[in-house]
Amino acid sequence: MPGRRDPWLDNAKAILVILVVVGHAIVLLPYGDPKSRVYDFLYYFHIPAFVLVSGYLSRKFAWTPRHLTALVTTLVVPYVIFEWLMAAFRVYVVGQPSSMEVLQPLWLNPHWPMWYLVALVLWRLATPLLVRHWLMVPAAVAVSLAAGEVDLELFDLNRVLGLLPFFVIGLHLPRRGLELLQARWTGLVGLAVLAGIWWLTTRTDDHWSTQWLYYRSSYDTLGVSLREGAEIRAQLILVGLAGTAAVLTLVPRRRSLLTAVGAYTMGVYLLHGFAIRYAEAQGVSDWLPGNGWTSVAITVAAAVALALFLGWPPVARRLLWLVDPVNQVLSLRRRARRGPAAPENRSAPSSG
Template sequence: MSRDAGPRTSRDTGPRTSKDAAPTAPTTPLEPGRAPRRIPMWDTARFVAVTLVVIGHAIQRQTAGSEHALALYTFIYAFHMPAFGVISGYFSSADTPSAQRMRRTFTDIVVPYIVMQTIWTVVQAVVEGGKEFNPTQPTWTLWFLLALGIFRLVLPYLAILRWPLFWAVVLSVGVGYSDNVDSTFSLGRAISLLPFFLVGWQLKQWGLFDRWYEASRRTVVRVRIAAGVVFAAWAAACLLFIPQFAEFDLHHWFFYDDSYAGLGEDAWWAGGVRLGLVLLAGVLTASFLLLVPRRTVWITRFGAATMSVYLLHTFVLYPIRESGVLAGEHSAWPYVLLMVAVACAVSLFLAQPFVRRAMRWLLEPKVDWLFRRDVATPGPTPRRPGGTA
């Protein structure tokens, strides 16, 4: 099973930002009936991150026969899930959940999860046979929906502690020593990735990006040069040391879903490896966000469509992956580049407004009948999983 990231939907609304307008700090999207002002940087970051998810899934079957594919795969997986965790945390609230927020948990997470889990159960039963519906074991990309639900659930409790980020790191490192915390309801991955969600939430509390929006051009250039150097160093490491990374099975560590014993490293120091990878992911995620343009660019408008891309791209790639066409000679680097191009095209296509409108019945089904009448109908939905993701 391939691993992925978190989404955002077409329900998000708000005034467009001119390319020439100065970036502004995000508003807190908690007031009923009021949509938040969209921030170009975050929409761009969402779309780039979800496109990295699609690329990773597109080339995954080529990694067995191509070091180039494995190097790119390792490069992406080191930070793209942590990046979604940070974005999710940044737009999350530690306040006591209101009725509207609890309702959105159902409409944004639970309902899409059940619908897509059912569809994938049928698809895999037809193609692979013997598949039974099991809502406790998320299929393919759906794990992030459950992880996001867990993040939201525990955030108010962590927020009342001293040093919440410290405790999140302790949980992330410690959970790897237990074989009893597994993929059931994505609990293992949720705990492992919790520090990134907490980092995102604390970044909002600290107001660091508010300062970044207002930073001078000279400061931005210097910071981005440093961020570019970080990315270049990681890219070089992936190219030069991919045989060693493959021997250590490093890319599986970036899935954050196995115990250390399951990864073949049950020694006492295995937690130190997890801690080191968390720190690496943190540096790469920071570099990624700092390299994202602060102003509107041509892909910014697709940032509201990450839920559509995230949930639908698997239906496009599944037949290609299962056909076996990506094995053997089709793992050579020209075909890897071809699949990267295909992945980018798929991401752009699924982010188009007409696709989102056509698939709204599936991705955003109307479930008003599910709620009591005394639960207020929410106003414009400020964010969906990838927008808290």
């Protein structure tokens, strides 16, 4: 099976999950202009890109027993486990407020960063409808623009609806679209686009605050009318799409160190939050040399190292018992039925 995997897609998944870890780690830095610029730069495109690639990889999802069972085992079960683990970690390891205050919204209002598992479940359940016609793309944009008018905290529905256009675009993205992004000449264009987004970070507060980049807060909370909010969100969707295309043009086309990590992105995503929360509780920002670019470089390097470690196959395979316990048990039972002489299937599972 390793030969059947697309190394470009695995490389893309690895890069995007590394950017997620970096984006979360940047929060640990003391406040300063370097932190704000790097943080805003990443949040313009890394979540939209992650969602769009998830949509592309979800195109074949159908309401069949096999797909629905896989949805439960690979997303619902890990969500139930890790939502509880994150809440318990915050109470008993980090020492946050009383257990009742932290545990009361358990499983209904996802703890950071578990919202993405809920979103992916809901998006995939809607996929058989969303893939039927390309008109679902403008419909998803309309839903996103309108969703900013309400507060839907249950299951983080504000984000689910706000980021919906990127998922639907991923569903309808033709293979030739990805092939175009992989053309050699597109890398220079991608760098130019990212440079433009980097410039935009110097003007962010002139146009919108960082809170807009989460696609979470309502327009009323952000202090704008429906018309103003819809205009800003529409602009951010365009910037997010441009940034997504730009970063994908820079993805390596051949097998690399990243390719192996790309097969285990779910483990990286689910587990990195514990390390970052612990570092935050230990006051890691006090160990850094101020709030300048040196601290940014150290934090980014540490975040990349953490992501690569969690996605390193010898580590990631062992973590699968926590990340995907149901399928690990089923795989163990299948091997037991085949007997000791049967060859072991060592192919790396896809985290989608």
